[in-house]
Amino acid sequence: MHTIPLLGRGDFSEWRDAARALAAAGISPRDVDWRIQGDIGLFEASAPPDLPAPDAAAPPVVVPPSFLPLAEAVACHTEPGRFHLLYRLLWRLQSDRRLLELTSDKDVAWARLLARNVARDSHKMTAFVRFKEIAGEAGGRRRFFAWFEPTHFVVARTAPFFRRRFADMDWIIATPKGTASWDGEALIADTRPGDDPGHGDPTDELWRTYYASIFNPARLKIRAMQAEMPKKYWRNLPEAALIPELIANAEANVRAMAERAASDPPAFHYRLKEAAQAIAEPGLAEAGTLEALRAEARHCTRCPLHCTATQTVFGEGPQDARLMMVGEQPGDQEDLSGRPFVGPAGRVFDAALKEASIARDTLYLTNAVKHFKYEPRGKRRIHQKPNQGEIQHCRWWLAREVELVKPKLIVALGATAIYALSGERTPLSQLRSRPIAMQGNVVLYPTIHPSFLLRLPDKAERQRQHALFVEDLRSVRALVSSAG
């Protein structure tokens, strides 16, 4: 039996060095007695560790990389059996390299539990340490002191957090399980217990005022509070002294709030109302222009789509355009930016226009439906076809646009646009590329919607369809220029 006395105050290296020597000599966990010096007794002289002689020929002790962080955390725990557990794991890892991945194994589960306890205690330390300012600066730096009582030996492993966060001030954190300090140059951690000199800080009073005011007495949930802020930490939290009183008065406060009848509004409320009414509606654009129509459409509530879409996406382009193109409805990008044809389909469309030598800024571009219809799916919005009712509601706007722009030729991009413009429900494949004469000497030219090209999975087919679409646009250009 090998007796190994350890300090057991969170210093991982003392266990690591001993364990390495023992494992290299092939000594089974059953033959090692790990002792923590506090257990031996303060006055009993501790025996030197009973380590085997190093054997240069022995194979090196190897562990998977995930073992180290786990073991470092477990070593900081106060559980007396932690060093036995770690050595048992080390031993088993020599024959079963993937042991740690078996999270349901008894030893692995226990080690993980201990590591979680330590991680939690360390996290609570980052949350519940309260610095008190000490009078007098040192070299232009303000000085702070904190007394804290952690459950496990977490001071050394948590100290770097405080250095990263409070770089520009000097601080000392003292605990019964070690101390840490920072002076702008060196971070020093010591495993010996510190003292509590009982510093105070006047800012604590302000903090207590805040704490009491942010509490909502109507939602008392004491168990939820204690689960996250266990009583063992309360002693060093300046705000915790208020808790019993806040809880005791909560119900009375809520009752008083409920019993007080609603009062009359203060005088300035009425002045504000008057002032708001006095402000005239912002000047509207001249009636009968596209601008006026656009402003009116912004508040359209003809169909329920306006509740779910971001905004009305109205048409854009010169009022005297000879060529008008009508799509189906705005998509995700159009809905956000408020402009038609700016998303992926818009880019396909732009490319095709360029190939057909049509300048986009000479066109009047709009959609049959002015609000985006979609189905939310996780973090994305899936486009949905507008139904007949929605198209009919929105047709009113489209008709006004046609009246004002008076184009020679209207290109209907896709079946929805054809239906909205002509009421025609014949399949697009039979209508495509055949101009239809409409009332008022306007010609309707049906073709596909550019998003159709995006949906084609086969590359060759996509190129073929793209060429056909460009061909359509070229004939559109010819038709417009021949229309005089």
Added chain:
Amino acid sequence: MAILADAAKYDASCASSGTEKRDSLRSNGLGSTEGAGICHAYAPDGRCISLLKILLTNFCIFDCAYCINRSSSNVERARFTPDEVVWLTLEFYRRNYIEGLFLSSGIIRSSDHTMGEMVRVARDLRTVHGFRGYIHLKSIPDAAPELIEEAGLYADRLSLNIELPTDAGIGRLAPEKRPDGIRRAMGDLRRKIEAADEPTLQTRRRKRFVPGGQSTQMIVGADGADDATILRTSARLYGSYGLKRVYYSAFSPIPDASRALPLIKPPLVREHRLYQADWLYRFYGFGVDEITASIGGMLDLDMDPKLAWALTHRQTFPVNVNRAERETLLRVPGFGLKTVDAILSSRRFRRLRLEDLARLGVSLRKVRAFIEAEGWTPRRLADRADLKTLFAPKPEQLSLL
């Protein structure tokens, strides 16, 4: 301080997480953010205190019925100067009371003026005092785009509260708010965040712009909207504007309340169920319609929505823990995301028994009826008519209020 903190407590958000990692070592300033947030204290209402949540002023020209600061309320009014807020944030931060600042404000004079003051606080903290902690700013819907742009440079998160799930509700209770304006502002912010996230051509660096994303809040129980409506609205917001979080806040009685609203005990359980449903939607692969389909618009208050779903879809159970896919395992009531990952990792080495699951921290009482494991078959437990009663909470004495 007391007035302006009191007025800020109805904002549910306190998250200080989800932003970039940074510290003050190199800049020799103050503050750090580490990815995960830290809750520095908990109030007896069970809510954490992570950020100094405060209003610049509680004067407001709006008259939203549910709000303590509405213009028709007789609460005491007060205001901070931007310098006072800066001082308070820094001194609180140095004493490790807080993770950062959550600044909101009543609307005074105009939206631009109010937003400008809030941006000034954030700018001073970042540029004058080298503050590297967390900053969450409330953005004002109609504030000028330049102000929002500047706010985004300094803040970790921006939020814009929609408050009520339907446009009709907003129109009735918050007449000055424009729901379409709020949506447009959220859409603009999403576009700005996405634009900043595109690496530039030359340096391949991404611009720093609201790294913690945007969030919003909805009040539960102030208007008549049911849970299905609320969840559909939040699904829409997540999908449309890439929100990091939608917070649900049980409507809680406020001092000097408006006559238009019920003075009731806040529906805390309902709020809790909504969060659970929200999680199912975002992380467990449930569709909103699946969660709300069988419930007639409201979530069951007595059991969590996943269990409720499982009880109405018994044909999908039992699920075999040694064979089922991740998506199926996620639908077992009692299994969380971490548990499912642990099961997937462990079962590569060993066929799992109930004892193994217990060691992973699973409550066997809860899952037993829904799973098969090595040496365990639930014996038609899932078909039992009284299955529901196995999970029902113990009878409780009704409280008076």
